[in-house]
Amino acid sequence: MTLEVRLTHRLPGVALDLAFDAPAGLTTLFGRSGAGKTTVVNAVAGLLRPDAGRIVAEGTVLLDTDSGICLPPHRRRVGYVFQDARLFPHLTVRQNLLYGNRLAPVDEPGATLDRIVELLGIGPLLDRRPGALSGGEKSRVALGRAILAKPRVLLMDEPLAALDEARKAEILPYLERLRDEIGLPMLYVSHSLAEVARLATTIVLIEAGRCTAAGPAANILSDPALAPGMGLREAGAILPARVAAQEDDGLTRLDTAAGPVWLPRVPATPGTALRVRILAQDVMIATRRPEALSALNVLPGRVVALREGEGPGVMVQLSLGGAPILARITRRSAAALGLAPGREVYAVLKAVSVAAESIGGG
Amino acid sequence: MLTDWLSPDEWRAVALSLRVSFWAVAASLPLGIFTAYALARWRFPGRQLVNGIVHLPLILPPVVTGYLLLLTFGRTGTVGRFLDEWFGLVFAFRWTGAALAAAVMAFPLMVRAIRLAIEAVDPKLEEAASTLGAGPVRVFATVTLPLILPGILAGAILAFAKAMGEFGATITFVSNIPGQTQTLPSAIYAFLQVPGGEPQAARLVLIAVAVAMAALLASEWLGRAVARRIAGR
Numbered sequence: 400m401t402l403e404v405r406l407t408h409r410l411p412g413v414a415l416d417l418a419f420d421a422p423a424g425l426t427t428l429f430g431r432s433g434a435g436k437t438t439v440v441n442a443v444a445g446l447l448r449p450d451a452g453r454i455v456a457e458g459t460v461l462l463d464t465d466s467g468i469c470l471p472p473h474r475r476r477v478g479y480v481f482q483d484a485r486l487f488p489h490l491t492v493r494q495n496l497l498y499g500n501r502l503a504p505v506d507e508p509g510a511t512l513d514r515i516v517e518l519l520g521i522g523p524l525l526d527r528r529p530g531a532l533s534g535g536e537k538s539r540v541a542l543g544r545a546i547l548a549k550p551r552v553l554l555m556d557e558p559l560a561a562l563d564e565a566r567k568a569e570i571l572p573y574l575e576r577l578r579d580e581i582g583l584p585m586l587y588v589s590h591s592l593a594e595v596a597r598l599a600t601t602i603v604l605i606e607a608g609r610c611t612a613a614g615p616a617a618n619i620l621s622d623p624a625l626a627p628g629m630g631l632r633e634a635g636a637i638l639p640a641r642v643a644a645q646e647d648d649g650l651t652r653l654d655t656a657a658g659p660v661w662l663p664r665v666p667a668t669p670g671t672a673l674r675v676r677i678l679a680q681d682v683m684i685a686t687r688r689p690e691a692l693s694a695l696n697v698l699p700g701r702v703v704a705l706r707e708g709e710g711p712g713v714m715v716q717l718s719l720g721g722a723p724i725l726a727r728i729t730r731r732s733a734a735a736l737g738l739a740p741g742r743e744v745y746a747v748l749k750a751v752s753v754a755a756e757s758i759g760g761g
Numbered sequence: 762m763l764t765d766w767l768s769p770d771e772w773r774a775v776a777l778s779l780r781v782s783f784w785a786v787a788a789s790l791p792l793g794i795f796t797a798y799a800l801a802r803w804r805f806p807g808r809q810l811v812n813g814i815v816h817l818p819l820i821l822p823p824v825v826t827g828y829l830l831l832l833t834f835g836r837t838g839t840v841g842r843f844l845d846e847w848f849g850l851v852f853a854f855r856w857t858g859a860a861l862a863a864a865v866m867a868f869p870l871m872v873r874a875i876r877l878a879i880e881a882v883d884p885k886l887e888e889a890a891s892t893l894g895a896g897p898v899r900v901f902a903t904v905t906l907p908l909i910l911p912g913i914l915a916g917a918i919l920a921f922a923k924a925m926g927e928f929g930a931t932i933t934f935v936s937n938i939p940g941q942t943q944t945l946p947s948a949i950y951a952f953l954q955v956p957g958g959e960p961q962a963a964r965l966v967l968i969a970v971a972v973a974m975a976a977l978l979a980s981e982w983l984g985r986a987v988a989r990r991i992a993g994r
Contacts, residue, residue, distance in 0.1 A: 444892050472891040473900075485889040489907045491991050498903075499893030530992050548893045 402426075402552045402584050406442055406452025406462075410435065410608075415449070417610040421552070424600030425578045425585040427616075429629070429633030432555070435608040436588040440554045443586065444479045445472035456551040457584075470721070476503070478550030478583075482557045484537040486529035492540050493525040499548025509549035510581060510610060519543050519573050535566035539573060553577075553585045559594060567594075568756060574598055575760040592633040596620055596676040599757035604628065621723035623706040623714035626679065631712065635678035636725045639761055642671045650695075650750065657698040661750050665758055672761035675753060679714060682726035683747040686736050696748040700724070702738050713738075717746055773940050774948035775968060779956045781856055781925035781944055785863035786871070786917050793868060793920070794913060797875035798905075802884070819869040823929025830862055858935035859942045863924035869904055871920035874980065878912020878987050879905070911987040915980035922976030926969060944968055 405418035415435045419426075428436045441447040445461065454462040461475050462468060478499075486495050496512060503509065516522050519539045529537060535707055538558055545553055558574075558693055559567045571594075578585060578598065589595050595602060599616040604625065612625055619625060621636035641652040642665060648715070651665040653673065660675070667673065688697060700719035707713050713733045715726045724746060767775065786964040799805070800812055818826050834852045845848040852858035882905055890900045906913075928946035935942040937951060949965045952958035 446888055446892070471896075472888070473894050473896045475892075477892060479889070479892040481885070481889060483885070485883075485885050486903060487886060488992060489892070498890070502894035502899075544893065594812065752975075 401457070402443070402586065403453070403455040404439065404443060406439070406449040406454070408435075408442065408447075408449035408452070410438060413608040415608040417437070417605065417608065419603045419610050419613045421584050421586050421603075422601060423582060423584055425574075425587055425598050426601040426603060427587045427595045427599040428587050428603050429589055429595050429599075430605035432590055434605045436590075436605055437556055439605070440556050440586060440588055443475075443552070444477050444554055445470060445475050446479075455564060459551065473502075476549065476551050478539075478545035478548055478553040480545045480555040480558045482560050484529075484541040486532075486537055486540055486544070487726070488529050488544045490528075492521065492527050492529070492532070495529065495540060496521075496525075496541050496547055497543050499544060503547075503549040507549045510546055512547065514748075515646065517545055518576055533566070534562050535569045535625065538566075538570055542573070542577065546577070546583070549720065550583065553583050555585065555587045555589050557590070559589075559591075564756075571597060571756075571759065572743065579760065585725075592629055592635075593676070593756065594635055594756070596635065597674070608655055617723065620676075620715060621725055623704055623716045623725060626706070626714045626725060627708055631708070631714075631727065632680060633678070634714070634725055634727065635648075635676050635681075635757075636723055637674045638719075638722055638724065639674050640673045640675050641761075642667045642669050642673065644669055655719075656722040657700060657724075660698070660748070661695045662753050662758070663751055665754075665755075666668065674759050674761040676757040676759075677724060677748060678757075679725035679727035681748060681752040682724060684715065684717070684726050684728055684732070684736065685745045685747055686738075686742070688745050689747060692747070693749070694747045694748045696746075698746045698748070700744060700746055701739055702742045702744055704740055705733060705738060715729075717744065719746060767964060768961065770939060771948065771965060774943050774945050774965065777856060777859075777943065778925050779970040780858045781863055782921050784857075784860040785867060785924040786921045788860070789864040789868055789871065789920070790913070790917055793871040793916065794875055796878055797872045797916075798901075800872070801876045801879040815820075815872050816869045818866050818930070821926075823866065824933050826865060827862060827930035827933025830858075830930065831866065831907050834858065834861060834934075852935070854935050854938065854942060856942060858934075859927075859931050859944055860924075862930040862934045863927040863944075864920075866927045867920035867923035870923050871916040874916030874919055874984075875909065875912055878909040878915075879989065880990055881912075882908045908991055909987070911983040911990060914984070915983035915987070918976045918980045922973050925972050933961070 402421040408415040412433060413435050414550045415438055428439060430436055442449045451464045460468050461470050466715045516694055521539050524536055559570055602616050602619040603613040604611045611621055617637055626634035637654050643652045643654045645651055649664050650661045653660045698719045700717045703716040703718050705713055705715050711729050712727055713730050717726060832838050836853050841852060852861050886904055887900050892903045926946055931944060932947055937943050937947045945965055949962045952962040
């Protein structure tokens with residue numbers, strides 16, 4: 400259940416030269432616009448023939464320029480969800496969904512129409528035509544159409560980029576369900592760290608055509624050395640959590656490796672696994688347990704690493720009971736507190752600083 | 762009915778014109794679609810040359826087109842002799858020749874209409890179909906063709922109307938033989954050459970105007986249907 404990609408390709412603005420593996424789960428290709436991310440997925444889909452490279456999906460060689468193998472797109476069985484949905488305007492939603500399904504090998508296991516319709520909540524749309532759908536509905540139908548073609552891997556090129564915030568919030572839970580319930584390697588292109596933090600199992604960072612880092616999402620997002628490349632204001636680690644209880648005053652108690660964490664009401668039943676993105680700039684550090692403080696969450700931990708930038712800031716990696724977290728503080732504070740690797744500290748997090756869209760299904 | 766209103770000669774001319782036009786369009790449509798697709802989608806050396814040749818009958822004096830047809834498809838022409846010897850297909854001074862002349866003259870209109878429809882189809886839809894497992898032929902049959910179908914019909918109707926009115930190339934290539942190659946315009950011309958033939962000519966003129974008008978309206982309407990279909994409403 401993996402996808403292996405190695406390719407070099409010269410584009411007008413950038414020279415692509417990268418290699419990575421995408422294991423089961425959702426792998427995000429993260430990088431700025433123009434870094435070459437779309438070129439990579441187009442090469443995997445067969446819509447673009449790279450100068451050189453080798454692409455293997457689930458043991459099937461899709462491309463190997465050394466031995467002259469380059470399967471045409473329709474023989475690759477690679478699902479592709481485009482940014483602009485690209486539904487067939489002359490077909491109904493149902494016909495769109497079944498377009499690839501009818502062409503897929505019959506004996507291949509795969510999700511059924513009923514299951515996908517239920518999973519994506521598109522039952523009421525089946526007899527409509529794409530022109531009568533909203534942006535969010537189109538995205539969901541495009542997702543369903545690609546999955547029903549029983550692909551070996553699913554490619555998604557910024558499927559949310561054309562949607563407003565409300566529509567994004569509508570689609571994200573569906574993407575999480577697909578990631579968790581359809582055992583399909585997914586390659587997801589994004590330049591939004593919020594999306595990446597919410598969805599990624601694996602992250603591949605791409606900068607100017609090169610892969611600068613790759614690994615499990617938790618490791619990449621909590622690496623202080625990578626934070627500047629991802630944007631200091633947006634940098635933040637993900638804390639795996641489980642809903643423990645809904646409390647009377649509107650808060651939700653979560654169990655985490657760092658101990659109990661209280662957040663404003665999370666609409667999920669106790670026992671639900673979550674991933675909570677904690678922005679580095681929302682975390683304060685104290686060397687003694689602070690008292691008489693409004694912040695609800697004071698979590699004991701240890702400094703793992705400090706990384707100074709060119710500015711006045713320092714990115715500190717903390718381990719809270721084994722869970723890595725980033726905190727962004729000033730160099731002056733770090734010096735005043737005498738922070739150094741191994742030092743026992745407390746991380747302070749205001750409950751209300753965690754926005755609802757930072758909490759996703761785990 | 763129409764047969765009572767028209768004299769046998771006039772009726773023969775109308776019927777022949779309908780037959781000639783139908784076959785002119787039916788036989789040239791596949792080539793028209795292929796040519797339109799090639800011009801719209803493929804980049805190949807000599808593309809501009811092909812485009813020029815397709816449009817040539819639109820600009821050349823029809824008598825020149827007719828003469829060139831006579832040279833190539835006449836009994837002594839290279840292609841004409843070959844088709845006669847191998848397939849028994851004769852164009853010169855037959856209704857088939859009138860159909861060929863009409864097809865050649867109407868071809869640019871047909872190709873233009875279809876090409877516009879193809880250019881309005883987003884190639885990204887075809888890419889999407891290919892990632893869903895459809896090979897090139899299936900992509901064309903299930904995505905491109907349904908989307909351009911109104912455009913094809915519009916092109917065919919326009920070509921049919923043009924074929925109904927073809928005169929110069931037809932009369933040069935296959936002459937003006939009643940019942941054989943005397944189409945509607947040739948008949949009008951012939952009636953106008955004899956004293957007292959004007960009432961007969963006038964009736965045929967009415968028919969010609971009606972056919973042309975109906976075709977124009979139909980192709981306009983179908984053109985809007987293409988736009989609607991591509992918008993997916």
